[in-house]
Amino acid sequence: MDFAGSKPRQTRRGGITSAKIVIAGGFGVGKTTMVGAVSEIEPLTTEAVMTAAGVGIDDPSKVPGKGTTTVAMDFGRITMAEDLILYLFGTPGQTRFWFMWDELIRGALGAAVLVDTRRITDAFAPLDYFENRGMPYLVALNCFDGAPRYDLDEVREALAIPQHVPLVLCDARQRDSVKHVLITVVEHSMMMLRAEHNRGEAAPVG
Amino acid sequence: MGQPHEDPRGALVRPYAVTRGRTEPLRDIAIEAVLLTTPTGVQESRFAGHDKQRIAAVCDGRPQSLAEIAAYTRLPLGVARVLVADMVADGLLALHGAALSDVYEERMELLERVLSGLRRL
Numbered sequence: 001m002d003f004a005g006s007k008p009r010q011t012r013r014g015g016i017t018s019a020k021i022v023i024a025g026g027f028g029v030g031k032t033t034m035v036g037a038v039s040e041i042e043p044l045t046t047e048a049v050m051t052a053a054g055v056g057i058d059d060p061s062k063v064p065g066k067g068t069t070t071v072a073m074d075f076g077r078i079t080m081a082e083d084l085i086l087y088l089f090g091t092p093g094q095t096r097f098w099f100m101w102d103e104l105i106r107g108a109l110g111a112a113v114l115v116d117t118r119r120i121t122d123a124f125a126p127l128d129y130f131e132n133r134g135m136p137y138l139v140a141l142n143c144f145d146g147a148p149r150y151d152l153d154e155v156r157e158a159l160a161i162p163q164h165v166p167l168v169l170c171d172a173r174q175r176d177s178v179k180h181v182l183i184t185v186v187e188h189s190m191m192m193l194r195a196e197h198n199r200g201e202a203a204p205v206g
Numbered sequence: 207m208g209q210p211h212e213d214p215r216g217a218l219v220r221p222y223a224v225t226r227g228r229t230e231p232l233r234d235i236a237i238e239a240v241l242l243t244t245p246t247g248v249q250e251s252r253f254a255g256h257d258k259q260r261i262a263a264v265c266d267g268r269p270q271s272l273a274e275i276a277a278y279t280r281l282p283l284g285v286a287r288v289l290v291a292d293m294v295a296d297g298l299l300a301l302h303g304a305a306l307s308d309v310y311e312e313r314m315e316l317l318e319r320v321l322s323g324l325r326r327l
Contacts, residue, residue: 016269016302019320020238038327044277046237048284070282075273080323087238087271107236109317179327186321190314197310 020087021185022104024130025114026122027093030142030172032074034114035088037178039076043090047072048100071097073104088182091126101129110189111137112181114172115159117148123159131162136189138166140181222285224257229284231291237283240269240302241290247298257281258293265299 023031036043050069074090089104105111111130115123123139130137139161143149156167166188171177222229243251243266251262257279264270264278276286293299307313
């Protein structure tokens with residue numbers, strides 16, 4: 001990303017390292033449930049207030065009587081070692097807050113796009129977003145009770161998910177299932193990084 | 207809810223009142239970057255104002271990310287970032303890097319550590 005080169009290198013040796021994985025998807029798809037299934041803390045909410053800086057992206061003057069917009073993001077934490085913390089960030093549900101997504105994915109290890117089979121078209125915007133950013137991501141189909149079950153190949157075709165992007169089934173409420181999704185995200189990121197390295201290209205994000 | 211017309215400038219400025227209107231942090235701090243209160247911070251943050259004192263308390267003895275600081279203090283993320291950057295500059299907080307290395311070996315090592323951490327869950 002653009003910021004990487006201009007940033008002073010932050011201390012790693014002897015310090016605490018933190019990393020993050022982004023959980024994306026449409027509104028109400030279960031992102032916070034997914035974060036909560038593995039987080040050691042109850043998912044927290046942080047709010048960003050969009051001010052004049054965001055006007056070009058989402059003009060507040062077009063929203064009558066509203067000078068600012070508040071964007072809420074839920075996140076959780078897994079302390080893996082004394083010197084290693086993993087954070088899981090859920091993206092804001094409304095995809096018009098792209099400026100916040102840019103901040104969230106900066107430096108992320110990878111991302112999972114959570115899809116609700118009842119509202120499969122909600123996944124188009126997040127999928128486009130990650131595809132265009134070169135961020136390693138996978139698609140996780142959240143299997144709600146009573147939700148229509150689709151064949152994975154059908155879903156891949158319906159959402160035009162490229163072959164190199166992993167597509168997995170999950171239950172966002174189940175710890176082991178979410179753990180599997182996150183492991184797959186990291187494995188996929190490693191594979192992408194290795195492939196890029198072997199091609200002699202620069203790392204895509206970070 | 208049929209609110210009277212508000213001065214939009216007032217609405218824009220209000221969240222940043224605690225930073226005296228500054229919206230640009232002294233340095234960029236990643237949302238997942240971790241901060242820890244320094245011994246100086248433990249001693250002196252109470253002279254730095256209410257919000258900075260609260261931030262120093264949140265990060266006293268336990269590393270907390272910028273996101274956690276914002277959530278626990280109920281400050282908007284941008285406001286928390288300005289205050290935290292000030293506190294890092296003043297030596298009240300120690301900034302521990304978010305993993306932004308672009309060196310292949312370091313990125314791979316981090317991914318491997320996270321992978322084994324997830325498998326141990």
